[in-house]
Amino acid sequence: MKPTIKDIAAESGVSIATVSRVLSHKTGTYSEKTQAKILAVAKRLGYRKNSTAVELVKKKAAIIALIINATPTNFSTQIIDGIQRRAGELGQGVIILYAGNRNAELQHQAIVTALERAVSGILLAAIEPDAEDLTLLKESHVPFCFVSVYLGTDKVLAVSSDNEKLAATATDYLLDHGHTHIGLAGVDTYHTGSQRIAGYRRALAARDIQETTIKYGDYSYESGRQLLAEFLPLKVTAIIAASDMVAAGLLNAAQEAGIAVPEQLSLVSIDGTDICRITTPALTSLTQDFYQIGAQSVDRVLGEAAATFVPVKLVERGSVKRVG
Amino acid sequence: MKPTIKDIAAESGVSIATVSRVLSHKTGTYSEKTQAKILAVAKRLGYRKNSTAVELVKKKAAIIALIINATPTNFSTQIIDGIQRRAGELGQGVIILYAGNRNAELQHQAIVTALERAVSGILLAAIEPDAEDLTLLKESHVPFCFVSVYLGTDKVLAVSSDNEKLAATATDYLLDHGHTHIGLAGVDTYHTGSQRIAGYRRALAARDIQETTIKYGDYSYESGRQLLAEFLPLKVTAIIAASDMVAAGLLNAAQEAGIAVPEQLSLVSIDGTDICRITTPALTSLTQDFYQIGAQSVDRVLGEAAATFVPVKLVERGSVKRVG
DNA sequence: ATAGGCATTGTAAACGTTTACGTAACGTGC
DNA sequence: GCACGTTACGTAAACGTTTACAATGCCTAT
Numbered sequence: 001m002k003p004t005i006k007d008i009a010a011e012s013g014v015s016i017a018t019v020s021r022v023l024s025h026k027t028g029t030y031s032e033k034t035q036a037k038i039l040a041v042a043k044r045l046g047y048r049k050n051s052t053a054v055e056l057v058k059k060k061a062a063i064i065a066l067i068i069n070a071t072p073t074n075f076s077t078q079i080i081d082g083i084q085r086r087a088g089e090l091g092q093g094v095i096i097l098y099a100g101n102r103n104a105e106l107q108h109q110a111i112v113t114a115l116e117r118a119v120s121g122i123l124l125a126a127i128e129p130d131a132e133d134l135t136l137l138k139e140s141h142v143p144f145c146f147v148s149v150y151l152g153t154d155k156v157l158a159v160s161s162d163n164e165k166l167a168a169t170a171t172d173y174l175l176d177h178g179h180t181h182i183g184l185a186g187v188d189t190y191h192t193g194s195q196r197i198a199g200y201r202r203a204l205a206a207r208d209i210q211e212t213t214i215k216y217g218d219y220s221y222e223s224g225r226q227l228l229a230e231f232l233p234l235k236v237t238a239i240i241a242a243s244d245m246v247a248a249g250l251l252n253a254a255q256e257a258g259i260a261v262p263e264q265l266s267l268v269s270i271d272g273t274d275i276c277r278i279t280t281p282a283l284t285s286l287t288q289d290f291y292q293i294g295a296q297s298v299d300r301v302l303g304e305a306a307a308t309f310v311p312v313k314l315v316e317r318g319s320v321k322r323v324g
Numbered sequence: 325m326k327p328t329i330k331d332i333a334a335e336s337g338v339s340i341a342t343v344s345r346v347l348s349h350k351t352g353t354y355s356e357k358t359q360a361k362i363l364a365v366a367k368r369l370g371y372r373k374n375s376t377a378v379e380l381v382k383k384k385a386a387i388i389a390l391i392i393n394a395t396p397t398n399f400s401t402q403i404i405d406g407i408q409r410r411a412g413e414l415g416q417g418v419i420i421l422y423a424g425n426r427n428a429e430l431q432h433q434a435i436v437t438a439l440e441r442a443v444s445g446i447l448l449a450a451i452e453p454d455a456e457d458l459t460l461l462k463e464s465h466v467p468f469c470f471v472s473v474y475l476g477t478d479k480v481l482a483v484s485s486d487n488e489k490l491a492a493t494a495t496d497y498l499l500d501h502g503h504t505h506i507g508l509a510g511v512d513t514y515h516t517g518s519q520r521i522a523g524y525r526r527a528l529a530a531r532d533i534q535e536t537t538i539k540y541g542d543y544s545y546e547s548g549r550q551l552l553a554e555f556l557p558l559k560v561t562a563i564i565a566a567s568d569m570v571a572a573g574l575l576n577a578a579q580e581a582g583i584a585v586p587e588q589l590s591l592v593s594i595d596g597t598d599i600c601r602i603t604t605p606a607l608t609s610l611t612q613d614f615y616q617i618g619a620q621s622v623d624r625v626l627g628e629a630a631a632t633f634v635p636v637k638l639v640e641r642g643s644v645k646r647v648g
Numbered sequence: 649a650t651a652g653g654c655a656t657t658g659t660a661a662a663c664g665t666t667t668a669c670g671t672a673a674c675g676t677g678c
Numbered sequence: 679g680c681a682c683g684t685t686a687c688g689t690a691a692a693c694g695t696t697t698a699c700a701a702t703g704c705c706t707a708t
Contacts, residue, residue, distance in 0.1 A: 004694055015658045020696060031656065046463070051440040052385070053694035055376045057663050076401065084422040093437060095419035098408040113417060116375040139370070221598055248602045255604060274545055278572045280579060280604050328664055339688045344666060355686060377664035381693050650708085658701075663694105670689080676682085 003045040012041045023049065055118065063093045064298065065114035066147075068125040069101060075273050075290045079125055079147060082294025090302060092120060104130060115140050121301035123147050125294075128190040145301040148293055150308065151191055159297040161288045162309040163192055167199030170240045170268045170286050173314060175207055178324035179238040179266060185227045186217035186246035193242070196270075200240065217246060224249020228257065237323055238266035244275035247283050251319070262321035272315055281318030288312055327369040336365045347373065379442065387417045388622065389438035390471075392449040393425060399597050399614045403449055403471060406618025414626060416444060428454060439464050445625035447471050449618075452514040469625040472617055474632065475515055483621040485612045486633040487516055491523030491564065494592045494610050497638060498562045499531055502648035503590060507560040509551045510541035510570035517566070520594075524564065541570060548573020552581065561647055562590035568599035571607050575643070586645035596639055605642030612636055 005019040012019070014034060021029045022038045041047075055061040064087050068076060080096070087094050097113055100106035111133055114122050122137065122144040129137070129146075134156075137144045145157035167184070174182050184200050187193035197214060204212060213234050217223035224246035231239060231250075241247035247269035251261055259265050261281060269276055272287025292310045299306035329343040336343070338358060345353045346362045365371075379385045388411050392400060404420070411418050421437055424430035435457055438446050446461065446468040453461070453470075458480075461468045469481035491508070498506050508524050511517035521538060528536060537558050541547035548570035555563060555574075565571035571593035575585055583589050585605060593600055596611025616634045623630035 006694080016695080017659075017697080018657060020694095021657090024696075026697095029656075034656085048436065048439055050380075050442070050694050051437075052376055052379045052442060053663090054696075055663095056374075056380050056665090056694080057696045059663065061376070080422065094422065098404065098418070112372065113375075115372055118374070118376060221601065245598070252602065252604070274569070275599075275602065277545065278576065278599065279602060280576070330664080340665085341667080341689075342687055344664095345687085348666075350667095353686070358686080374664050377693090378666075379693095380664080380695090381666045383693065652705100652707085654703105654705085656702085656704105659699085661698090662696085666692085668689105668691090670687105672685105672687085674683105674685080676684100678680085678682105 002050075003047045004050070005047075007045060008038060008041050008047060011045065012037050014038065023047075059118060060120060061093075061118050062091060063095055063117065063119045064121045064123060064301065065117070065119045066094055066096045066123045066125060067099050067107070067110045067114065067127060068096060069099055069127060075148075075271055075288070076125065078273075078290035079294040082291040082296075083123060083147075083298055084294075086295040086298040090298065090304075092298070092302070095119075099127060102128075108133060108136070111136055115142060118142075121145065121298075123297055123301055124149070128188075143301050143303065145297050147297045148288075148290070149191060150195065152195070154308065157300050158308055159293050159300050159306065159310060160308065161293070161312045163195035164199035164202070165309075166270065166286050166288075166312050167196035167240065168203040169199075169312070169314060170270065171200050171203035174238045174240070174266065174268060174320070175203065175209075177238075177266070177320055177322045180209060180324075181211065181213070181234075181236045181238070183213040183215065183231050183234065183236040183239040184242070185215050185231065185239050185250060186219055186223050186242035187214065188218065188242070189216060196242065217242065219243040219246060221245045221249040224251075225253045228253035232257070236265075238268070238320070241267060241269045244269050244271040244273050244283065244285065247285075247319075248275055248279055251279055251283070262319050266321050266323075267319040269319070272313070276315070276317060279319075283319045284317045285315050286312050287315045326374075327371045328374070329371075331369060332362060332365050332371060335369065336361050338362065347371075383442060384444060385417075385442050386415060387419055387441065387443045388445045388447060388625065389441070389443040390418055390420045390447045390449060391423050391431070391434045391438065391451060392420060393423055393451060399595055399612070400449065402597075402614035403618040406615040406620075407447060407471075407622050408618075410619040410622040414622065414628075416622070416626070419443075423451060426452075432457060432460070435460055439466065442466075445469065445622075447621055447625055448473070452512075467625050467627065469621050471621040472612075472614070473515060474519065476519070478632065481624050482632055483617050483624050483630065483634060484632065485617070485636045487519035488523035488526070489633075490594065490610050490612075490636045491520035492527040493523075493636070493638060494564045494594065495524050495527035498564070498590065498592060498644070499527065501562075501590070501644055501646045503562040504533060504648075505535065505537070505558075505560045505562070507537040507539065507555050507558065507563040508566070509539050509555065509563050509574060510543055510547050510566035511538065512542065512566070513540060520566065541566065543567040543570060545569045545573040548575075549577045552577035556581070560589075562592070562644070565591060565593045568593050568595040568597050568607065568609065571609075571643075572599055572603055575603055575607070586643050590645050590647075591643040593643070596637070600639070600641060603643075608641045608644045609639050610636050611639045 009016040097110040099110045125147040150160040269283040269285040272285035276283040296306045333340040421434040423434045449471040474484040593607040593609040596609035600607040620630045
């Protein structure tokens with residue numbers, strides 16, 4: 001049997017209360033002598049605390065639940081890394097619950113699982129919640145925060161890039177390079193996509209361009225490959241890709257179709273992961289600070305001060321050419 | 325306050341035992357009538373079970389702990405996906421504990437955390453354990469299984485590709501294409517690396533080639549970039565890369581140095597993730613079945629029948645040329 | 649001497665479940 | 679009418695901690 005504080009108490013001739021106080025560092029409530037004695041016995045017995053029991057009596061787990069889509073997004077590791085690190089600094093553990101791939105049932109299940117454990121906060125990364133999930137979360141009175149998704153309202157916590165500004169920046173950048181026929185590829189139909197479309201529209205409108213060319217997708221490489229064909233007849237000279245993977249898909253499809261990038265077609269990618277460096281040419285990108293997004297979301301959900309939007313950086317590589 | 329079974333019991337005029345029996349589906353121990361009554365009350369009260377309490381009394385959590393390196397390996401999502409799915413089928417939840425980046429302290433901490441929760445099994449993905457970790461795990465009497473790492477002995481559970489065979493296959497493939505000066509790039513100095521080196525050596529020796537060219541690294545893109553320069557003076561005509569990222573690094577460094585792939589240098593990559601399709605040319609790879617590795621490791625750690633080695637597939641793309 | 653304060657420890661209840669055991673009611677077969 | 683089995687349910691202990699409260703001993707100031 002695994003030793004408990006009871007065993008330690010018996011072995012060292014004190015009560016379990018004293019053992020508990022020493023082991024949970026309630027300094028000032030025990031003498032150095034008993035501390036030493038208890039610590040020695042604990043070590044000798046190979047004692048390991050039972051977190052389950054602690055959580056039961058405290059009615060609170062020092063744990064943040066991260067619910068995440070199973071979509072193999074290449075940035076998720078950076079987000080997780082940021083969350084993990086910051087949580088550790090604040091004395092919190094992290095458990096990750098996978099929500100399948102846009103599977104409403106699994107997503108719901110993941111939230112319930114988190115709720116069953118009395119976690120100190122719930123983080124939802126790259127998740128688009130349905131109404132039911134949202135009420136479930138609200139009624140639970142457990143703080144929750146969306147990560148890399150901004151619901152368009154400050155009423156629900158979120159940490160994300162400012163997608164509208166991001167898309168506007170990308171569009172402006174292309175406009176500044178002389179492009180006037182600019183496409184937007186691979187955006188989704190939810191919050192993130194809409195915000196990016198809005199920014200794209202706004203930037204174009206500011207220069208009196210009404211023509212917009214928007215193709216929806218799912219952020220995947222395949223999505224990018226397929227979408228290129230749809231842009232071809234539309235005479236765009238530049239495309240903003242909704243993710244690095246979409247950009248890579250567009251790029252490779254273009255090369256196969258004999259279209260040179262950036263000579264005949266400019267590409268700006270959104271995300272800025274390693275993928276951008278791997279392709280030929282390397283992809284100019286709006287690089288999101290995923291690590292920071294993750295770290296900040298921890299602060300947010302635990303009630304520490306932190307901003308909703310994390311700045312984005314434009315990184316010039318080799319996929320955009322000046323025209324006109 | 326969150327409602328408990330006590331509240332349900334009071335509300336429906338039965339004992340908490342009966343409520344518990346209904347709620348935990350101990351079929352045959354209650355009448356349909358009471359079941360209906362209790363379920364109704366539970367729903368009305370918005371009851372949610374307290375997993376912590378359940379785990380405390382059962383002394384067992386229906387949870388598998390996955391300890392994983394924070395190294396942004398692009399295959400980890402596939403492994404996690406496999407684990408998650410299979411665990412779900414077996415009624416187990418998954419919590420992921422990040423172990424930092426080859427940080428012995430954090431790694432140790434992660435194991436302790438898992439042990440504190442009485443999990444049903446511990447999975448260690450891409451982790452090279454030190455002696456201390458190993459004894460800690462062994463003494464805990466919690467089943468554990470290494471994922472994508474084979475310690476070279478069947479005494480400790482593992483699910484992995486057969487690295488020796490994998491490397492031999494890659495080498496043979498290159499030999500069959502006429503290459504005789506073959507390099508091996510980016511392998512580590514631990515189990516995985518040694519096994520691959522052994523396979524590489526064995527395949528070469530089988531054709532009476534004694535010359536080996538091995539460069540160590542850390543599986544990263546940067547690692548690949550740097551390593552190319554070291555191979556240049558050695559006149560190899562083909563290189564086996566220890567990961568897709570290393571291959572991408574080699575490829576791009578080669579292109580920058582004016583060396584055409586595959587015309588002047590052939591490349592075989594190990595892993596076979598999406599990265600292989602993104603580069604130009606696409607990378608011929610020994611593709612590991614990470615999803616299966618993950619899924620099978622769950623079976624393994626829970627005591628179900630499953631093999632240690634998961635087959636690897638050679639996928640021909642465009643980075644190898646026949647010579648001689 | 650006495651009261652008060654402080655340091656240290658012990659007692660016992662509480663957290664929300666599960667489950668072994670006991671019991672009552674109700675047939676059923678004889 | 680009796681023994682017995684079955685069904686349905688209740689009682690109470692247990693899981694391993696934390697912590698409010700009480701108790702003890704000792705020191706100090708009066």
